[in-house]
Amino acid sequence: MDRYAVLGFPVGHSMSPFIHLQFAEQTAQQLSYEALEVKPEAFDKAITDFFQSGGKGVNCTVPLKELAFEKADQLTERAKFSGAVNTLKLMQDGSLLGDNTDGIGLITDLLENLSLSLQGKRILVLGAGGAARGILGPLLEANPSELWLANRTIAKAQRLAKIFSSKGPVRISNYEELAGERFDLVINATSSSLSGSVPPLPKSILSKNAVCYDLAYSQQTTAFTAWGKEQGAALSVDGLGMLVEQAAQAFYIWRGVMPETKKVLNKIRRG
Ligand code: ATR
Numbered sequence: 001m002d003r004y005a006v007l008g009f010p011v012g013h014s015m016s017p018f019i020h021l022q023f024a025e026q027t028a029q030q031l032s033y034e035a036l037e038v039k040p041e042a043f044d045k046a047i048t049d050f051f052q053s054g055g056k057g058v059n060c061t062v063p064l065k066e067l068a069f070e071k072a073d074q075l076t077e078r079a080k081f082s083g084a085v086n087t088l089k090l091m092q093d094g095s096l097l098g099d100n101t102d103g104i105g106l107i108t109d110l111l112e113n114l115s116l117s118l119q120g121k122r123i124l125v126l127g128a129g130g131a132a133r134g135i136l137g138p139l140l141e142a143n144p145s146e147l148w149l150a151n152r153t154i155a156k157a158q159r160l161a162k163i164f165s166s167k168g169p170v171r172i173s174n175y176e177e178l179a180g181e182r183f184d185l186v187i188n189a190t191s192s193s194l195s196g197s198v199p200p201l202p203k204s205i206l207s208k209n210a211v212c213y214d215l216a217y218s219q220q221t222t223a224f225t226a227w228g229k230e231q232g233a234a235l236s237v238d239g240l241g242m243l244v245e246q247a248a249q250a251f252y253i254w255r256g257v258m259p260e261t262k263k264v265l266n267k268i269r270r271g
Helices: 016-027 040-052 065-071 077-082 102-113 130-141 154-163 223-230 240-255 261-270
Strands: 002-008 031-037 055-060 087-090 096-099 122-126 146-150 171-173 183-188 206-214 235-237
Touching (some): 065 096, 077 102, 122 130, 130 146
Parallel strands (some): 183 206
Antiparallel strands (some): 055 087
16 A cells, blocks of 8 residues: 655644545545654654655655755755745655645635635735745735735845745735735734734734635634634634645645545534
């Protein structure tokens, strides 16, 4: 049986095994998928061992995505832009292909599951770390009228804007300077949800019918989705849809079959 896994630290609560095994059942693919807890210092050996013992592909999650980027023999263009890899695939010639399906996962959730349109919209991304870098490329390619990037540390936002300058303009700002602006879509790509806090956002930055999207996913409401609801967003959601969609794209890269995501998403939402 073809073997796959998600590597992370911690990884105990990962939903990837459930999601991928649902995809496999649905598409009649024979495969196994497990969660492996791997510390950064053990990553290199874990990857070598996994692929030497017949593994076909892995997903990498926090804090291993940058290490997976280094480990890949070849990178897709979107992985290069992201500076991180969440999907490694063993190729016919024994080399490892590194891809990043996070950005396309987000876009698919926004456009298909939530039926939103991004073209001509004012989009604000909060945070300028690895999570933000993974989504900026596909967001720019969706032709928003403006894409703003707000972060506490301006230098980090400037660095990202420079990396993506060939794809389109990114407006840099700190949180205070957002006062008086209005956005149709606000995406939380900071790690603030992990500590149950929200970036210090001014009031009234949401346009009518605005959508708030937290890249983080939690069984409980995240602090940012709660903020969005308080601020009157038409829709305020967490990143569960993105999680399932990035998994579907990884599954497609490995197996050449695109699974049906809505059924799996509904199953998880029902608990
Ligand atoms: P990740 O890979 O999850 O993006 P990261 O690269 O460490 O993690 O980046 C974390 C991001 O969350 C950064 O943009 C960080 O802001 P700074 O660059 O100014 O440090 C942001 N962040 C974390 N906690 C935050 C908080 N409580 N309020 C606002 N921003 C926060």
